[in-house]
Amino acid sequence: MAVKKSTGAEVLVDILIEEGVEFIFGLPGGSTIPVFDALVDKRIRLILTRHEQGAVHMADGYARATGKTAVVLVTSGPGATNTVTGLLTALMDSVPMVVICGQTPSSSLGLDAFQEADTSGITYPVVKHSYLLKDPADLPRVVKEAFYLAGTGRPGPVLIDLPKDISAALLEYGGKEDGRDFHLPGYVVPTRGDEEAIGRAARLLGEAKRPLVLVGHGAVISNASPELKALIETMQIPVVNTLLGKGAFPETHPLNLGMLGMHGTAYANKAVIECDLIMSVGSRWDDRIVGRYDEFCPAAMKIHIDIDPAEIDKVVKVDVGIIGDAKTVLAQMLPLLEPGDTADWVKRVGRFRREYPLKYKKEGKLRAQHVMEELYRLCDGKAVVVTDVGQHQMWAAQYMLADSGNNWISSGGAGTMGFGLPAAIGAQLGRPGEPVVAIVGDGGFQMTLAELATAGIAKLPIKIVVINNHYLGMVRQWQNLFYDERYSGVDLEGNPDFVKLAQSYGLKGFRITRPADIRRVLKAAMDYNEGPCLIDAEVEKHDNVFPIVPAGAALRNMILEPPKRKLEKPTGGT
Amino acid sequence: MANGMKEIGRHSLSLYVSNKPGVLNRITQVFSRRGYNIDSLVVSETQDPRFSRMNIVASGDRETLEQILKQLNKLVDVIHAKDYSFEDVIQKELVLFKIDCTAEVRTEALQICDAFKARTVDLSADTLTVEVTGTTEKLDAMKTMFEPFGIRELVRTGKVLMARGKAAT
Structure with a gap:
């Protein structure tokens, strides 16, 4: 034929x-x-x-x-x-x-x-x-x-x-089988990890007094959550996660200390500083979490599970490197595990959590953190949260906890401003019927805001929360903390009225200006499901994200609150 | 180890790659992105026309080179990439020298050629052109010997290498 x-x-x-x-x-x-x-x-x-x-x-x-x-x-x-x-x-x-x-x-x-x-x-x-x-x-x-x-x-x-x-x-075209004769001799897909290395890792995990598991995006991608949960609970090991690892192990779990690194929680960073073993599951030890490579957990044993062989020993030299799919490798490791005694350690990191909580002032001007905390509560922690890049992204990472890896979407490695709104549109199309919240800053939002039309035409019920401080806030923060308050190129004078902007695209617009408005306005926005809506949150203009580890500094140099003295310019990174 | 204490050396790499357009670009970008200079590069089809062999000599610190090798091996078009700097393999390079050489110094020049097993490929009243193959060190030595004559032109093929015996490169 x-x-x-x-x-x-x-x-x-x-x-x-x-x-x-x-x-x-x-x-x-x-x-x-x-x-x-x-x-x-x-x-x-x-x-x-x-x-x-x-x-x-x-x-x-x-x-x-x-x-x-x-x-x-x-x-x-x-x-x-x-x-x-x-x-x-x-x-x-x-x-x-x-x-x-x-x-x-x-x-x-x-x-x-x-x-x-x-x-x-x-x-x-x-x-x-x-x-x-x-x-x-x-x-x-x-x-x-x-x-x-x-x-x-x-x-x-x-x-x-x-x-x-x-x-x-x-x-x-001959149909399904046509073109299936791939010739890719240079492409290898790792799955199972090396048995000997996995055995060594399991033994070290059991022997460690102060072990820590670092969860990265690889754990999300490989759907390793069930295996991760089994490992963490069997071994009673505290967990920290990267920005993109959020949710692979539930952030509401008592053993999860949240995000580590530059704007991570103080308790997560303190656990990293004190641990005697750290096992990364699908994280690439990015400079944003490690700070100074040569001062990162110098005394701790390091285990690294990664599907990409080029990531092993790339920046942090490890004691055990395991190349394979995170889910498969953890499944191989589970039967070999013998729990050690981590009770004192778990107690100690619990104390860190109580002594160094995330904090901000709820009275006075409207604070981005306050908006997010209320939003998180209103969504019952179930929303798909998509962010843009900047201060709002870090506050969202701190306050919008994720219990599932696919519920947190953010541009990590590239830090691409303008990512938030379009990514939220894609997420809502892929997950119709689920609440999708786009948290964006006024800077990044304006880079791709033309996609409001795309969201409107498709009648996607996305909640677009613009954390509007009229600044490129993250750079302003650095100039404020490290560059003698010499502000350069950060004032977003000329912002449009975002509520009117939304209306001109045929979308519903809301505005929050006072802490007392937060709950009422957010509730109205959450209840509006005929299409996208935008919430312009006019927040305190001069707020900074804390904690902060200055770029290129070791985690122990973390700054927890607005400093009283002048800080030196960071030298080691961007 | 403090910064600036990195071990700098010259490395000889052999790559087995797909014989397709664009492969060379992908490979050279792995070097240039890290500010790594390629000293010499040889590319040619292998016994199997679907694949090419690349021999690359590059200088730099060993740690960056290890990262480069891993990134090269990650490319879909690279079947394998390996550093042969510290292995006993057959290494050859060919060079053409064109030197100033009048009748008065010709005997001396030809004696040097003899010592290095070089072959005369062109001769004029004022010049002598010779070809010679061998290791990089031998060719460097010959260059030193020819310098007093005046080297008008020099072209090197770049190093090629092959594993000994039955071992595959």
Whole structure:
């Protein structure tokens, strides 16, 4: 029987459907018209964004909220270059994504054709892998390989550069099995860890007097929560988590001390300073949590579980490195565990928690922390919380506890301002019917706020909380603490009226200006479900995030409250 | 260990990679991102046309190099990357020297060629061009011997290496 011929674009869309893709996030252009044409007749929903950066962050939010590989479709040239920030964000935070970029016809490659960019060349450093399609016959294999690479091992973004003549070409597509003949001899997906190393780690965990488990994003990605819980409870080991590890082990669990690092809780950092063993599960010892590498837990035994061999000994040298999938490795470790006596240690970190709590003033001006604490209470800790980047992000990390890894979405590694709103849109699309809260600052929000239209059209009931201090607050904080209050480039004079802005997009707008308003306004916003709403929280302009460990300093140099004396400029980091 | 106490050395790497467009870019970016200079680079197809062999010589501290190797091995198009600096492997490099060489000094120049088993490939009234293969050290030594004559041009292929016996590189 003769196989029917279809265009490359039709085959592409058929494969996306086979791969279980529900949404395509994107914006069209000349070189992608054949693909957008193919979408007209297919059962796949296009989310038209207002900017390509919005599309990539939406895909990112969708992927993190669901664990599925998300798809972006943009045009060549500027369409493709607008994805670069989103690609970096996804690569740094290991998010599975396939980004399809239109490209000038193959015959024009390199001739400076209209909207031509060397997309492959520009994006090599920000993708897990990429393809430039030159032969229509390769299309099925390339698209399927892209999904395989994006979603396996350490996930990441995979880019397909698709020249217009390839998407317009006719080809025979043989269905599901066509193109499954992957040839990837340089790609290995680690699963089980080395038995001997796991045995050693289990023994060290049992022998330690003051052990600590550090939970990172890898634990979320590999769905390691049940194994992690079994290990922590069997061994009675206190837990700290990274910004992106939030929720893999419930933050409301009595053994969880919350986030460590630069703006982590004082009790988490004190536990890190005093521990005699620290085991990282899927964290890459980022500079934001470790401070000074050479002064990080110098006396503690270090165990590192990671799926990426390049992370072992990259910055912190470890005593036991285990390469494998976090869930599988923990399952291998569980039967080998023999609990030691950690009762005194658990008591001691409990005392840290009581002696050094997070605190702020509830009276006087409106405080961002207060808004978040009330929001957390109103959501009963069940909302999917998506943040932007800056002070509000750190306060959210401190006050919006997560009990499930997929309920906390934030740009960690890249620290991409503008991530919050589009990522929340992606998360809400992936998790309809669940409460989604976007907590953004007035700075980052304005970088991608055009996506209010996207959220409005889809009638997504997202609560967008703008923590509005009229400043680029995190930089202002540094200038305040370390640069003699010489403020430079941080005043956001000229902010729009965010309530009116929301209304102009047809959205509901609320405003909070006094602590007494918080509960009432937030409740009204939570009860409004006809579409997105924006809550403009006019907070104290000069607030700083505490605790803070100055960049490049050791954790023991943590500052708990506004200092009375002048501080030196941080020298060791950004 | 204090900063600035890093162990600097010259490293010879062998990479087995997919023979595809763009692979070289991905690989060189792993070096350039870390401010690492590539001293020499040889790329050629292997007995299997789907794969290429790359030999790279680069100088720098050992810790950064270990990170570079791990990042290279992470690339989907890199089958394997290995540092052979401290292993007994066959290492060769070819160089062409074009030196100032009039009739008065020709005998002396040819004696040097003899000592280094170099071959004359071109001769003119004023110049002598020779090819020589060998280890980097041998070629460096020959360069020193030729310097008094005046080296007009020099081109080196860069180091190639291969494991001995049945061992695969």
